[in-house]
Amino acid sequence: MxxxxxxxxxxxxxxxxxxxxxxxxxxxxxxxxxxxxxxxxxxxxxxxxxxxxxxxxxxxxxxxxxxxxxxxxxxxxxxxxxxxxxxxxxxxxxxxxxxxxxxxxxxxxxxxxxxxxxxxxRRFDPHFMAVHDVIARGEIGTVEMVTIVSRDPGAPPVDYIKRSGGIFRDMTIHDFDMARFLLGEEIDSVTAQASVLVDPAIGAAGDYDSVSVMLSTASGKHATISNSRRATYGYDQRIEVHGSKGAVSAENQRPVSIEVANATGYTRPPLHDFFMTRYTDAYxxxxxxxxxxxxxxxxxxxxGLDGLIALALADAALKSVREGRAVKVSEVLGVLADKSVFQGR
Amino acid sequence: MxxxxxxxxxxxxxxxxxxxxxxxxxxxxxxxxxxxxxxxxxxxxxxxxxxxxxxxxxxxxxxxxxxxxxxxxxxxxxxxxxxxxxxxxxxxxxxxxxxxxxxxxxxxxxxxxxxxxxxxxRRFDPHFMAVHDVIARGEIGTVEMVTIVSRDPGAPPVDYIKRSGGIFRDMTIHDFDMARFLLGEEIDSVTAQASVLVDPAIGAAGDYDSVSVMLSTASGKHATISNSRRATYGYDQRIEVHGSKGAVSAENQRPVSIEVANATGYTRPPLHDFFMTRYTDAYxxxxxxxxxxxxxxxxxxxxGLDGLIALALADAALKSVREGRAVKVSEVLGVLADKSVFQGR
Amino acid sequence: MxxxxxxxxxxxxxxxxxxxxxxxxxxxxxxxxxxxxxxxxxxxxxxxxxxxxxxxxxxxxxxxxxxxxxxxxxxxxxxxxxxxxxxxxxxxxxxxxxxxxxxxxxxxxxxxxxxxxxxxxRRFDPHFMAVHDVIARGEIGTVEMVTIVSRDPGAPPVDYIKRSGGIFRDMTIHDFDMARFLLGEEIDSVTAQASVLVDPAIGAAGDYDSVSVMLSTASGKHATISNSRRATYGYDQRIEVHGSKGAVSAENQRPVSIEVANATGYTRPPLHDFFMTRYTDAYxxxxxxxxxxxxxxxxxxxxGLDGLIALALADAALKSVREGRAVKVSEVLGVLADKSVFQGR
Amino acid sequence: MxxxxxxxxxxxxxxxxxxxxxxxxxxxxxxxxxxxxxxxxxxxxxxxxxxxxxxxxxxxxxxxxxxxxxxxxxxxxxxxxxxxxxxxxxxxxxxxxxxxxxxxxxxxxxxxxxxxxxxxxRRFDPHFMAVHDVIARGEIGTVEMVTIVSRDPGAPPVDYIKRSGGIFRDMTIHDFDMARFLLGEEIDSVTAQASVLVDPAIGAAGDYDSVSVMLSTASGKHATISNSRRATYGYDQRIEVHGSKGAVSAENQRPVSIEVANATGYTRPPLHDFFMTRYTDAYxxxxxxxxxxxxxxxxxxxxGLDGLIALALADAALKSVREGRAVKVSEVLGVLADKSVFQGR
CATH class of the missing domain: 3.40.50.720 (NAD(P)-binding Rossmann-like Domain)
Known part of the structure; x- marks a missing residue:
C-alpha cells in the first residue's frame, strides 16, 4: 500500500x-x-x-x-x-x-x-538512534546521566524569536525530548538558568540566547542541557549518556572529514552549518x-503525549529561571491520570 | 536541457x-x-x-x-x-x-x-575531492608523498578474480588513478611486491591478495599503495598527502559515528562494509x-586517457612483481606522442 | 637559591x-x-x-x-x-x-x-593550562559557557567519605576552582542537584555520588559541572569552554594511545585509572x-582566597540541593569587603 | 644490586x-x-x-x-x-x-x-610496546602488513649528513628495526626509491631526503616505510600493523592535547617537534x-645481531635505489650460519 x-x-x-x-x-x-x-x-x-x-x-x-x-x-x-x-x-x-x-x-x-x-x-538521526540502541541493549548498564550540548550556528531573526515562544519552547524542546528518549524515565523536576550573551535584541524581545538546564527523575537520574544561539564552529549537536557499566556518545557531524596538518596544527573542517544538512537522514x-x-x-x-510533555518541560524551565528554583513538572503539566488519552493512535 | x-x-x-x-x-x-x-x-x-x-x-x-x-x-x-x-x-x-x-x-x-x-x-568522493581541493589551493605546498591504504572487507569469488585481470587491474587500478589525481605529475616508474596471504585459492587462480606498490615521478615525488583483500574492520579507504608546507588526509568513513566506553576501552563501530554504501555520494x-x-x-x-594510463600502471606493477625490478611506465604504455588522441572529448 | x-x-x-x-x-x-x-x-x-x-x-x-x-x-x-x-x-x-x-x-x-x-x-595540568592560555590570548573571544565533566573510576571508602565533608567539598571543589579559573569572573549563584546512584552506603553516610551543578556569574556566564563516583572507562576529566568567537576543549588522557580495529570496531584503551598518573605533570x-x-x-x-571561595561554592551547592533553589554565593561567603585580607602573599 | x-x-x-x-x-x-x-x-x-x-x-x-x-x-x-x-x-x-x-x-x-x-x-616507547603486545597476544591474528610513517620536523645539518652514512643508515635504520620487531619474521628482500625534494644541499652531499621502502619476508609479509626530512606539523611517528584478524596502530603524540574550534574548523596543536621530547619515556x-x-x-x-641486521637492511635499501631492483638481504649480509655469534649476551 x-x-x-x-x-x-x-x-x-x-x-x-x-x-x-x-x-x-x-x-x-x-x-x-x-x-x-x-x-x-x-x-x-x-x-x-x-x-x-x-x-x-x-x-x-x-x-x-x-x-x-x-x-x-x-x-x-x-x-x-x-x-x-x-x-x-x-x-x-x-x-x-x-x-x-x-x-x-x-x-x-x-x-x-x-x-x-x-x-x-532528532530521534531518527542514525547516530542518536545508535546511542539509543546501545542503551536498549544494556551495554552501558543503568542510565545515570545524560549530557546534551546543542548550539546553533547563529540566532534566528528577532521577528521569529518573538513568535517562537522563546528559546525553551523553540530550541531546547528538542533536547527535552531527547533527554526523555534516552533517560527511559519521566522527568520529575527542572532547574534552569538563562541569560543574554549573544544579542541584546534577543533580550529586548523578552527571550534568552544562552541557557543551561538540569533535569532529574524520581529515581535520581540526571540530564543536563547546554544551549547557545551562537557557535562559530557550526551546528554543535552532541549527546552523551553515562551509565553504571559504561558510557556512549554521538560525535558531531561534518560534511567533509579531512584533516590538514601544518605548523599551526591539525585542522578538521567546521561542522554542518545548518540543521537541514545535519539532519538529512533523520528527516x-x-x-x-x-x-x-x-x-x-x-x-x-x-x-502527541511526547509533544505535550516536551512543551511542559519547556514551561517548567522558564518558570525555574523566573523563580530561581527547581520546578516540578507536575506544577506545569498537572497529573495525567490517564496518559493514553494524550498519546494518539 | x-x-x-x-x-x-x-x-x-x-x-x-x-x-x-x-x-x-x-x-x-x-x-x-x-x-x-x-x-x-x-x-x-x-x-x-x-x-x-x-x-x-x-x-x-x-x-x-x-x-x-x-x-x-x-x-x-x-x-x-x-x-x-x-x-x-x-x-x-x-x-x-x-x-x-x-x-x-x-x-x-x-x-x-x-x-x-x-x-x-573515487575522484568524486566528497572527502577525497576536499583533499584535492586543499592541494589545489596550495595549502600543503608542493606535493611530495602520497600514501594510499585501500583494503576490501573480503575477497570477491575466485571465479570473478579469474576474469578480473588480477588485483592490480581490478582493485589497485583505483589507487593508481587516485595517485595520479593527487600527485599532479605523471608517474614515471612502478615497483611492486605481491603475495598470497588471505586465500590460497586466489594464488591458485594466478592472482595475489596482498600488494604493496611504490610509484615515482620524474621530479622524484613518491606514492605508495597498500592493498589487501581482507579487512575485518570494514572497507578501509585512506588517503594522505604530504607536501612541502603540510599534509592533508581523508579519514575512514563509518555509517554510524558513536563511541561506547567501558572497562575494555573506547570503541567506535566498524567502517562501511561495502563500496556502495561507502561511495554513495561519489556515484x-x-x-x-x-x-x-x-x-x-x-x-x-x-x-579515456586516464583509463589508459591507470591500466598501464597496473600492467607495470605486475611486470615489476614478476621481474623484481622498477618498471618504467613507458615500457608498458609506449610514448604517447599526441596525448590528445587518447583523451576523448 | x-x-x-x-x-x-x-x-x-x-x-x-x-x-x-x-x-x-x-x-x-x-x-x-x-x-x-x-x-x-x-x-x-x-x-x-x-x-x-x-x-x-x-x-x-x-x-x-x-x-x-x-x-x-x-x-x-x-x-x-x-x-x-x-x-x-x-x-x-x-x-x-x-x-x-x-x-x-x-x-x-x-x-x-x-x-x-x-x-x-589541576590548574597546572599542561592540557588545562593550554586551555587557559587559549582563552587568555583571546582566541575564543569572550567566555560564555564552561562545561566540566569529572568522574572518578570508583568511590573512595565510605569511611573516608564521612570525614571528607561530602562530594561537593571533596570532589566538586576541584571543578569549582577550575570553573572560576576559566570563567574569569566571580560566580554569583549556584544551583545543584544530587543523588545516590552508585552505592547506597554513600547515601547512608549522608553524602551523594552523582551530582550536577550550574553556576552563573553576574554578567550571565554559565558553567556546568557533572560528577560521578563511578566510571568504568577510567578517570574522566574533560573541560570545554565556549566563547563568542569559538571554543576550546581538553581531551581525556590515556596512558597508551593505540587503537585496535576488528569486526567489533575500533577500540582505544581506557583512560588513566588514577588521579596520580593522570596528573603526574600537574603535581x-x-x-x-x-x-x-x-x-x-x-x-x-x-x-588562600581561592581556597576560601571554592569551599564557599561547595557549601552553596549543598545548600541548593537541600533547598531546591539557586543559592547566591554571598549567602554562604558573606561579602568580602577587602579581599586582599584572604589572599595570602 | x-x-x-x-x-x-x-x-x-x-x-x-x-x-x-x-x-x-x-x-x-x-x-x-x-x-x-x-x-x-x-x-x-x-x-x-x-x-x-x-x-x-x-x-x-x-x-x-x-x-x-x-x-x-x-x-x-x-x-x-x-x-x-x-x-x-x-x-x-x-x-x-x-x-x-x-x-x-x-x-x-x-x-x-x-x-x-x-x-x-623506539622499541621502548610505551605506545609502540603496546602495539607489540597486542600482536603478541594474538589480537590481530597473523601479521600481514606493517606500515611505518616516520618524518623528521627538519633535516640535520649537511655536515652531519655527510658523516651519517646517509638517510637509510641514519634515519630509516630505526624503521627497519621496528619493521623486524613487529613482523616477527626476518626480512628477505628490500626495494627502495629515494629522491631529493627537501634540500638540494642534501643531494649535493650524496644523500636523499625523501625515501620509500618496501620489505618482504619469505612467507610474503609486507612492510612499507615512508621517510621525509621535512614535516611542518612536527615529528611524525606512526605505526600500523594489519593482520588476518584485525589491525593495530599507534597514533602520533603531541605535548598538549587540546582542540580549538572556530569558523576555520577544529584545530589540535602540532606534534612533538623533537625526538627527545617525543621519546622521553622510551629512553x-x-x-x-x-x-x-x-x-x-x-x-x-x-x-648486536639486531644492530647488524638493521644496518644490512639499510645497505640493501641503498643498493636497491642504485640498481633499481629488489635486493635480497643475503646479498648484503651473507648467510649467518651461526646467528648466536652475533647476538651478544
Whole structure:
C-alpha cells in the first residue's frame, strides 16, 4: 500500500518533507497547500503533485495522511480538523505553545482514534538512534546521566524569536525530548538558568540566547542541557549518556572529514552549518517511520503525549529561571491520570 | 536541457547508476538493456523506463548518452559503436584489460569526436575531492608523498578474480588513478611486491591478495599503495598527502559515528562494509559531472586517457612483481606522442 | 637559591609531593614528619632526608617552606603556626571544611605576611593550562559557557567519605576552582542537584555520588559541572569552554594511545585509572610554581582566597540541593569587603 | 644490586642517558668521559659524578657498565675494548657503518661473553610496546602488513649528513628495526626509491631526503616505510600493523592535547617537534631494560645481531635505489650460519 500525502505548508521545513515523501517508495505526494501560492506551485512543479486548498485536502478521498508545516498557531486546529476527517497526521513541533490547548487537542485526537506523530526529528538521526540502541541493549548498564550540548550556528531573526515562544519552547524542546528518549524515565523536576550573551535584541524581545538546564527523575537520574544561539564552529549537536557499566556518545557531524596538518596544527573542517544538512537522514527516516505506522495502523511515536510533555518541560524551565528554583513538572503539566488519552493512535 | 540515458547492463553497478540518474534533476533514464531480462525489467519497473536491446538503444533518437556497465570484455566494442552512433559515453573501468586494445578504442573515440568518461568514482568522493581541493589551493605546498591504504572487507569469488585481470587491474587500478589525481605529475616508474596471504585459492587462480606498490615521478615525488583483500574492520579507504608546507588526509568513513566506553576501552563501530554504501555520494556526483559535461559539450574527466594510463600502471606493477625490478611506465604504455588522441572529448 | 622543604604528612599525596620536590632542581627536601613513623622513614630513606617532628620543623633554621599533607582538620592550625614561624606554606585543599575557620586562618596569614598556596593541582595540568592560555590570548573571544565533566573510576571508602565533608567539598571543589579559573569572573549563584546512584552506603553516610551543578556569574556566564563516583572507562576529566568567537576543549588522557580495529570496531584503551598518573605533570608543575613564588617573594596562586571561595561554592551547592533553589554565593561567603585580607602573599 | 655506569660521550644523546641513569633507582652514574671537557664537567656537576678519561673508565673497578654515545666511527673499537674489560655495554646505533666491521666486532663480543645492547629506543616507547603486545597476544591474528610513517620536523645539518652514512643508515635504520620487531619474521628482500625534494644541499652531499621502502619476508609479509626530512606539523611517528584478524596502530603524540574550534574548523596543536621530547619515556625504559639485563645476567635485547641486521637492511635499501631492483638481504649480509655469534649476551 502506498500512503498518499497532503502537505500543509510549503515553507522551509515543508520542502524538506516534500523531498522525504517523494523519495519514499511507499509514499506519494498528492497535493500541497500554502497561503503563499508561489511556494505551493514550486513544490508542485518539482514533485509533480497538485496545488489544493486546505479545505480540498480535508475532503479529498485520494489523501490518507497530512504533514502539517504551517505556522505554530494553526497546528492544534488543523490536527483537530484532520482527526475528524479521518486522516493520519504528522505535525511539526510544537502542537501549540499552550499546554492546556495541547491537552484539549489531544483529547480530540483520542476521541477520533486518529494517528498523530509529532516531528521530533532528532530521534531518527542514525547516530542518536545508535546511542539509543546501545542503551536498549544494556551495554552501558543503568542510565545515570545524560549530557546534551546543542548550539546553533547563529540566532534566528528577532521577528521569529518573538513568535517562537522563546528559546525553551523553540530550541531546547528538542533536547527535552531527547533527554526523555534516552533517560527511559519521566522527568520529575527542572532547574534552569538563562541569560543574554549573544544579542541584546534577543533580550529586548523578552527571550534568552544562552541557557543551561538540569533535569532529574524520581529515581535520581540526571540530564543536563547546554544551549547557545551562537557557535562559530557550526551546528554543535552532541549527546552523551553515562551509565553504571559504561558510557556512549554521538560525535558531531561534518560534511567533509579531512584533516590538514601544518605548523599551526591539525585542522578538521567546521561542522554542518545548518540543521537541514545535519539532519538529512533523520528527516527521511522520520517520514518513513510515519508511513510505516500509517500502513500498519500501529501507534505513531513520538506521540502527541511526547509533544505535550516536551512543551511542559519547556514551561517548567522558564518558570525555574523566573523563580530561581527547581520546578516540578507536575506544577506545569498537572497529573495525567490517564496518559493514553494524550498519546494518539 | 535534460540528458536522456540508456543504461547498458543492469547488474550491481548498473543499479547504482540507475539510481544516480533517476535522482539527478537534469537526467532521465529512458531505457535499460541487459542480456538477463529479469535484471532489466526490475530496473525498468523501479524507475519507469523502457527495456530495450543494445541495438535499439544504439539507434534510438530519444537517447543522448549511455552508461556502460556490461562485462569488461564488451566495453571497448561498445564504446566504439556508441561513439559512431554519436552518443556520449560513460564507461565503467576498465576500458579493456589490454593496453593496445584500449589505444585502438580511444583512437575511434577521438576520430568520432565522442564524449567519453571513465568510471573512477573515487575522484568524486566528497572527502577525497576536499583533499584535492586543499592541494589545489596550495595549502600543503608542493606535493611530495602520497600514501594510499585501500583494503576490501573480503575477497570477491575466485571465479570473478579469474576474469578480473588480477588485483592490480581490478582493485589497485583505483589507487593508481587516485595517485595520479593527487600527485599532479605523471608517474614515471612502478615497483611492486605481491603475495598470497588471505586465500590460497586466489594464488591458485594466478592472482595475489596482498600488494604493496611504490610509484615515482620524474621530479622524484613518491606514492605508495597498500592493498589487501581482507579487512575485518570494514572497507578501509585512506588517503594522505604530504607536501612541502603540510599534509592533508581523508579519514575512514563509518555509517554510524558513536563511541561506547567501558572497562575494555573506547570503541567506535566498524567502517562501511561495502563500496556502495561507502561511495554513495561519489556515484551521485560522478553521474552529475558526466551530465554537466554532456550538457556543456565540454571534455569529460576522468577521460579515456586516464583509463589508459591507470591500466598501464597496473600492467607495470605486475611486470615489476614478476621481474623484481622498477618498471618504467613507458615500457608498458609506449610514448604517447599526441596525448590528445587518447583523451576523448 | 634552593628552597628547603619540610614535608608534613607522608601519606599518598605526601609521597607525590616528596617526589616532585626531589625532582625539582631548585628545591631540596630536608625533613619529613608523620605521626605514623614508618611512613616518614620510608620517604626519608628514599630521598635522603631527615625524619623530624612537626615542632622541630617549625623551629628549624634550615627549612624555608612546608608542604602540608596532614588530615584536613589540622590544616588551618598548621597554616597559622607556620605563618607565625615565617615559613612559606603550600597546603593541600581544603584549608578547612568550615568557611568561618578558613577566614580566621587567612587573617592570620595576612597579618604575618606569609606566602600561602593552596593545592588545586589541576590548574597546572599542561592540557588545562593550554586551555587557559587559549582563552587568555583571546582566541575564543569572550567566555560564555564552561562545561566540566569529572568522574572518578570508583568511590573512595565510605569511611573516608564521612570525614571528607561530602562530594561537593571533596570532589566538586576541584571543578569549582577550575570553573572560576576559566570563567574569569566571580560566580554569583549556584544551583545543584544530587543523588545516590552508585552505592547506597554513600547515601547512608549522608553524602551523594552523582551530582550536577550550574553556576552563573553576574554578567550571565554559565558553567556546568557533572560528577560521578563511578566510571568504568577510567578517570574522566574533560573541560570545554565556549566563547563568542569559538571554543576550546581538553581531551581525556590515556596512558597508551593505540587503537585496535576488528569486526567489533575500533577500540582505544581506557583512560588513566588514577588521579596520580593522570596528573603526574600537574603535581610537578604545581610545586615548581610554588618554589618560584617563594624564591621571587611574589604572591602564590592559587591563593588562600581561592581556597576560601571554592569551599564557599561547595557549601552553596549543598545548600541548593537541600533547598531546591539557586543559592547566591554571598549567602554562604558573606561579602568580602577587602579581599586582599584572604589572599595570602 | 645497583648497576654502576660510565658514560662515554657527553653530547646531546649522552645527556639523555645521563638523566635516565640518574632517575633509575637501581642505577648509578659514576663517571663521564668526553673529549670536550666542558660537556663532561657539565654532566658531572648536574648529577654528582666524576669526570674521567675513557682509559680510566676502562680500568675502573667501580664501574659495571658503559653507555657509548661517542661518534659512530669509535663505536666498534670501544665495544671491543669494553668487552675485553668485562663491562656490560649499551651502545647507541649504529655499531658501525660497515657490515663487515660490525661482524668482526660482534665476534669479539661473543668471544668475551659480553653483554651488549644496541640503542633502538623506539622499541621502548610505551605506545609502540603496546602495539607489540597486542600482536603478541594474538589480537590481530597473523601479521600481514606493517606500515611505518616516520618524518623528521627538519633535516640535520649537511655536515652531519655527510658523516651519517646517509638517510637509510641514519634515519630509516630505526624503521627497519621496528619493521623486524613487529613482523616477527626476518626480512628477505628490500626495494627502495629515494629522491631529493627537501634540500638540494642534501643531494649535493650524496644523500636523499625523501625515501620509500618496501620489505618482504619469505612467507610474503609486507612492510612499507615512508621517510621525509621535512614535516611542518612536527615529528611524525606512526605505526600500523594489519593482520588476518584485525589491525593495530599507534597514533602520533603531541605535548598538549587540546582542540580549538572556530569558523576555520577544529584545530589540535602540532606534534612533538623533537625526538627527545617525543621519546622521553622510551629512553628511560630503554636504560631500565639494560639495567635489568645486566643485573640478571640475561641476554640484552635489542642485541648486536639486531644492530647488524638493521644496518644490512639499510645497505640493501641503498643498493636497491642504485640498481633499481629488489635486493635480497643475503646479498648484503651473507648467510649467518651461526646467528648466536652475533647476538651478544
Amino acid at each position: 502506498t500512503v498518499r500525502f497532503g502537505l500543509l505548508g510549503a515553507g522551509r521545513i515543508g520542502k524538506v518533507h516534500a523531498k522525504a515523501i517523494s523519495s519514499n517508495p511507499t509514499a506519494q505526494l498528492v497535493a500541497v497547500a500554502d497561503a503563499f501560492e508561489k511556494a505551493a506551485t514550486d513544490i508542485a512543479g518539482q514533485y509533480g503533485c497538485d496545488v489544493r486548498s486546505i479545505e480540498q485536502i480535508l475532503s479529498a478521498t485520494d489523501i490518507d495522511a497530512v504533514v502539517i508545516c504551517t505556522p505554530t498557531d494553526t497546528h492544534a486546529d488543523l490536527i483537530e480538523q484532520f482527526s475528524r476527517a479521518g486522516k493520519a497526521i504528522f505535525c511539526e513541533k510544537p502542537i501549540d505553545l499552550d499546554v492546556e490547548r495541547v491537552k484539549a487537542c489531544l483529547k480530540v485526537v483520542d476521541a477520533e482514534g486518529a494517528t498523530l506523530m509529532v516531528g521530533f526529528n 527521511a527516516r522520520e517520514i518513513s517511520t510515519f508511513v510505516d505506522a500509517v500502513e500498519s495502523k500501529s501507534p505513531a511515536s513520538p506521540s | 535534460t540528458v536522456r540515458f540508456g543504461l547498458l547492463g543492469a547488474g550491481r553497478i548498473g543499479k547504482v547508476h540507475a539510481k544516480a540518474i533517476s535522482s539527478n534533476p537534469t537526467a532521465q533514464l529512458v531505457a535499460v538493456a541487459d542480456a538477463f531480462e529479469k535484471a532489466a525489467t526490475d530496473i525498468a519497473g523501479q524507475y519507469g523506463c523502457d527495456v530495450r536491446s543494445i541495438e535499439q538503444i544504439l539507434s534510438a533518437t530519444d537517447i543522448d548518452a549511455v552508461v556502460i556497465c556490461t562485462p569488461t570484455d564488451t566495453h571497448a566494442d561498445l564504446i566504439e559503436q556508441f561513439s559512431r552512433a554519436g552518443k556520449a559515453i560513460f564507461c565503467e573501468k576498465p576500458i579493456d584489460l589490454d593496453v593496445e586494445r584500449v589505444k585502438a578504442c580511444l583512437k575511434v573515440v577521438d576520430a568520432e569526436g565522442a564524449t567519453l568518461m571513465v568510471g573512477f568514482n 551521485a556526483r560522478e553521474i552529475s559531472t558526466f551530465v554537466d559535461a554532456v550538457e556543456s559539450k565540454s571534455p569529460a574527466s576522468p577521460s | 634552593t628552597v628547603r622543604f619540610g614535608l608534613l604528612g607522608a601519606g599518598r599525596i605526601g609521597k607525590v609531593h616528596a617526589k616532585a620536590i626531589s625532582s625539582n632542581p631548585t628545591a631540596q627536601l630536608v625533613a619529613v614528619a608523620d605521626a605514623f613513623e614508618k611512613a616518614a622513614t620510608d620517604i626519608a630513606g628514599q630521598y635522603g632526608c631527615d625524619v623530624r617532628s612537626i615542632e622541630q620543623i617549625l623551629s628549624a633554621t634550615d627549612i624555608d617552606a612546608v608542604v602540608i599533607c596532614t588530615p584536613t582538620d589540622t590544616h588551618a592550625d598548621l597554616i597559622e603556626q607556620f605563618s607565625r614561624a615565617g615559613k612559606a606554606i603550600f597546603c593541600e585543599k581544603p584549608i578547612d571544611l568550615d568557611v568561618e575557620r578558613v577566614k580566621a586562618c587567612l587573617k592570620v596569614v595576612d597579618a604575618e605576611g606569609a606566602t600561602l598556596m593552596v593545592g588545586f593541582n 610537578a608543575r604545581e610545586i615548581s610554581t610554588f618554589v618560584d613564588a617563594v624564591e621571587s617573594k611574589s604572591p602564590a596562586s592559587p591563593s | 645497583t648497576v654502576r655506569f660510565g658514560l662515554l660521550g657527553a653530547g646531546r644523546i649522552g645527556k639523555v642517558h645521563a638523566k635516565a641513569i640518574s632517575s633509575n633507582p637501581t642505577a648509578q652514574l659514576v663517571a663521564v668521559a668526553d673529549a670536550f671537557e666542558k660537556a663532561a664537567t657539565d654532566i658531572a656537576g648536574q648529577y654528582g659524578c666524576d669526570v674521567r678519561s675513557i682509559e680510566q673508565i676502562l680500568s675502573a673497578t667501580d664501574i659495571d657498565a658503559v653507555v657509548i654515545c661517542t661518534p659512530t666511527d669509535t663505536h666498534a673499537d670501544l665495544i671491543e675494548q669494553f668487552s675485553r674489560a668485562g663491562k656490560a655495554i649499551f651502545c647507541e646505533k649504529p655499531i658501525d657503518l660497515d657490515v663487515e666491521r660490525v661482524k668482526a666486532c660482534l665476534k669479539v663480543v661473543d668471544a668475551e661473553g659480553a653483554t651488549l645492547m644496541v640503542g633502538f629506543n 628511560a625504559r630503554e636504560i631500565s631494560t639494560f639495567v635489568d639485563a645486566v643485573e640478571s645476567k640475561s641476554p640484552a635485547s635489542p642485541s
